[in-house]
Amino acid sequence: MSETPTGSTAAKPLEPPQTGALGAVEQRGIEPVPVAERRGNPMQLFWVWFAANISVVGMPLGVSLVALDLSVWQALIVAVIGAFGSFAVVGLISVAGRRGGAPSLTLSRAVFGTRGNAGPTAIALVSRLGWETVNTSTAALAIVTSVSLLTGTGEDAKSAPLVAVAGVALFVGFTVAVSGMGHAVILVVQKWSTWIFGAVNLLLLAFLVVNIDWAEVGRTPSGGLAAVLTGIGTIVAGTGIGWANSGADMARYQAPTVRALPLVMSAAAGAGIPLVVMIGMGSVLGASDPAIATAANPLDAIRDSLPTWIAVGYMVISFIGLLLSNHLSVYSAGLTTLTLGLRVKRVYAVIVDVVITTIGSLLFLLVADGFYGPFTTFISLLAVPISAWVGIFLVDMIRRRDYDPEALLDLSRRGAYYYTGGVRWSALGSWLAAIVVAALFMQVTPGDVPLYTGPMYDTWIGTNGMSWILAAGLGGLLYAVFGLRSAAGAK
Numbered sequence: 479m480s481e482t483p484t485g486s487t488a489a490k491p492l493e494p495p496q497t498g499a500l501g502a503v504e505q506r507g508i509e510p511v512p513v514a515e516r517r518g519n520p521m522q523l524f525w526v527w528f529a530a531n532i533s534v535v536g537m538p539l540g541v542s543l544v545a546l547d548l549s550v551w552q553a554l555i556v557a558v559i560g561a562f563g564s565f566a567v568v569g570l571i572s573v574a575g576r577r578g579g580a581p582s583l584t585l586s587r588a589v590f591g592t593r594g595n596a597g598p599t600a601i602a603l604v605s606r607l608g609w610e611t612v613n614t615s616t617a618a619l620a621i622v623t624s625v626s627l628l629t630g631t632g633e634d635a636k637s638a639p640l641v642a643v644a645g646v647a648l649f650v651g652f653t654v655a656v657s658g659m660g661h662a663v664i665l666v667v668q669k670w671s672t673w674i675f676g677a678v679n680l681l682l683l684a685f686l687v688v689n690i691d692w693a694e695v696g697r698t699p700s701g702g703l704a705a706v707l708t709g710i711g712t713i714v715a716g717t718g719i720g721w722a723n724s725g726a727d728m729a730r731y732q733a734p735t736v737r738a739l740p741l742v743m744s745a746a747a748g749a750g751i752p753l754v755v756m757i758g759m760g761s762v763l764g765a766s767d768p769a770i771a772t773a774a775n776p777l778d779a780i781r782d783s784l785p786t787w788i789a790v791g792y793m794v795i796s797f798i799g800l801l802l803s804n805h806l807s808v809y810s811a812g813l814t815t816l817t818l819g820l821r822v823k824r825v826y827a828v829i830v831d832v833v834i835t836t837i838g839s840l841l842f843l844l845v846a847d848g849f850y851g852p853f854t855t856f857i858s859l860l861a862v863p864i865s866a867w868v869g870i871f872l873v874d875m876i877r878r879r880d881y882d883p884e885a886l887l888d889l890s891r892r893g894a895y896y897y898t899g900g901v902r903w904s905a906l907g908s909w910l911a912a913i914v915v916a917a918l919f920m921q922v923t924p925g926d927v928p929l930y931t932g933p934m935y936d937t938w939i940g941t942n943g944m945s946w947i948l949a950a951g952l953g954g955l956l957y958a959v960f961g962l963r964s965a966a967g968a969k
Contacts, residue, residue, distance in 0.1 A: 504660020507824045508816045510579035510883040511730050518731040520740035523572065525669040526728055527565065527748030530806045531717070532676055533799035535616055536753050539716045540760020543709045547701040553761035554754065556709040561757065562750035564718020568725040569742030570872060575726025576736055578881035581813040582726040586867070588881050589874045590909070592889045593900025598909065599818045601863045602723040606811035607835055608856050609720055613804040614649050614839035617797050621645030624793040627786050635843035642843050649801065650836050656805040657812065657832075658825045661731060664809060671802050675795055676752070682792040683759055685785075691766040698765040704942050711943035715861035717753055719946065722868045724810040808832060855922060861946040862920065866912035869954030870905055877962060904961030912953035919945040 543553040571582060578585045583599045590598060618635065625631050625641045632638035656667055701709075729741065812827040820827055885894035895902075919940035922930040934940055939948055 504662065504824065506660075508581050508584045508813055509887055510584075510881070513579070513734060516576075516579060516731055516733050518729070518733060518736070520732070520736060520744040522665050522669070523728060523732075523741065524744040524748040525672050526665065526806065527568075527745050528676070528752055529668040529672045529802040530721075531561075531749040531803065532672070532679060532752040532756070533613065533616075533803045534620070534756065534796040535612060535800065535803065536717075536756025537760030537763065539713060540757040540762070541764035542712055543757070543761050544698065544764035546705045546709050546712070547699065548705055548709050548761070549698050549700040550695055550758070550761050550765050552700055552706055553709065554758050556706060556713055557754045557757040557761075558750070560710045560713025561717050561753035562746045564714040565721070565749040565753075566718075566742050566746040567868060567872075568718050568721050568749070569745035570738075570875070571722055571725030571868070572729035572732070572741045572745060573738045574871070574875055574881075575729030576732040576734065576741065577879065578726070578886070579730045579883070580726065580881065580886055581730060581810070581817065582723050582871075583814050583817040584886055585726055585881055586723075586871060587817075587886055587895050588878070589871060589902065590905045591897040591900050591902040592893060592895050594897070594902055594906040596818065597906065598723070598863070598867045599814060601860065601867070603811060603814045603818060605720055605723070605860045605864060606807050606814060607831060607838065608860065610804055610807050610811065610831070610835040611838040611842055612856070613800045613807065614646055614653075614835055615842045617649040617800040617804075618642050618645030618839065618843055620793040620796045620800070621648065624790050627790050627793075639844055643840065646836060646839050646843070649797070649804070650832055652801050653805050653808055654828065654832055656801075657808040657828045660809070660824070661728070664728070664806060668802060668806070671798070675798050675802070678791075679795050679799065680755070682788060682795060683755070685788050686759065686792070687762075690762055694767070695762055695765040704938075708941075708943040711861075711946060712858075713753075713757065715858055715946055718749065719861050719864050719868070721749075723814075723864060724807075727810045727813055728806075808835075858920075858943070858946075859922065862916045862949045863909070863913050865946040865950040866909050866916070866953035869912070869950035869952070870908055870957040873954040873958050873962060874905070902961065905957055908953050908956035908960065911956060912949045915952055916945040916949035919948060 540553060540557070543556060544550075548556065574585050575582065578588075583595065583602050586598055587595045589595070619642075622631075622635055622638050622641050622645060623633070625638065626633045631641060635642035656663055725745070732741065808828055808831055811831040812824050815827040815831060816822075816824060820830065822830070882894050888894070888896075889900075890896070897903075918932040918934040919937060920930070920932045921928050921935045921940065932940065932945075939945060
């Protein structure tokens with residue numbers, strides 16, 4: 479029996495084909511898009527990635543770079559390398575989406591096996607849900623800050639819990655309205671939002687620049703090579719790597735004639751440009767006021783640095799920017815949930831994911847202490863297994879030029895991607911080994927006291943935060959040795 483888009487078992491999909499109509503809810507789940515319906519172009523993806531990365535979430539990453547003792551100029555260089563480089567990887571995985579016409583984690587079944595793919599898929603889902611929680615929490619904080627400016631209520635979520643809850647509810651409602659509609663609506667929303675809110679964002683940031691204590695920024699010392707490398711790792715883990723396993727989700731509608739280089743450039747430039755701006759601004763804010771790094775609300779600096787009416791305007795734009803990232807993340811999470819085996823329609827999978835992130839956001843806002851500690855810990859932990867998957871998936875793409883659309887949905891023992899008991903051990907074993915080895919070089923520090931320190935953390939790789947790149951390199955190398963020769967025949 480083969481899996482339908484909703485996860486049920488039947489010989490053929492039960493849902494009507496995707497028409498691409500703007501006013502219609504996308505009915506397609508995870509089944510490959512027919513070639514006749516693949517009419518996309520790389521410029522569409524440029525707008526998708528630009529709008530998704532124009533949010534205020536880039537600012538905490540910039541603050542974290544200054545906390546690593548980097549100067550603002552070093553932070554900007556790190557932002558360019560980390561953001562453009564990591565999203566070039568997203569672009570490479572988009573090529574697989576053009577080849578197979580299916581979401582990233584569905585294509586991953588060809589690499590890991592229909593059962594062995596459950597591990598990478600679960601990690602991908604946790605990543606998406608985690609980022610959605612961060613987006614929702616930050617958006618709610620923007621509402622808290624706005625209300626505080628206008629009415630004098632509490633300045634953080636715990637002192638204004640009703641406002642925080644209302645902010646979460648508002649954000650979730652708008653997210654479902656776009657994500658539930660699907661691919662065609664997302665393309666239109668992302669394109670126009672890039673122009674409109676990108677321009678307004680730059681205008682409001684200009685007001686913020688005028689109020690920065692540039693003398694204090696100029697006194698920020700420069701860090702050494704180790705700090706720069708750690709900073710690059712932080713940006714990679716917090717930007718492109720978090721999106722890597724979603725690269726094919728939107729690219730599955732790209733025309734078969736689209737070349738690989740434009741796909742890579744659309745992701746790298748589309749995400750890199752806004753990220754460098756937002757991360758750069760975060761680093762400037764962090765350098766101008768060291769207290770920002772310990773703030774419970776990362777938007778405190780904006781509230782304190784701008785006139786009230788401008789600050790409120792920026793909060794609104796921040797809210798919208800986070801929406802543009804979140805509805806794309808929720809869309810991918812819905813596809814990943816279906817790949818994992820939830821037997822519902824795509825739109826219902828979106829709702830399930832949103833319920834989970836709503837609960838997580840409320841806990842994050844009303845229970846957790848601080849913002850930056852949980853944020854950086856989250857991205858550093860998930861960077862390792864995702865990077866290991868990226869290394870293996872990219873190596874597999876060297877030999878694999880297409881994917882069997884029927885086998886991608888066939889979970890039975892007769893399926894071409896069932897392999898040995900549903901697992902392709904050359905891929906899954908490489909993935910697990912890469913994670914275990916990389917964990918030896920990690921330290922998990924959400925607060926002042928480390929929760930975990932690997933026995934190899936004191937080495938150059940560990941102290942410089944290079945465990946994620948070790949995972950990617952080792953995973954890809956092991957798979958090249960043990961699995962690449964059979965990849966070409968496992969279509």
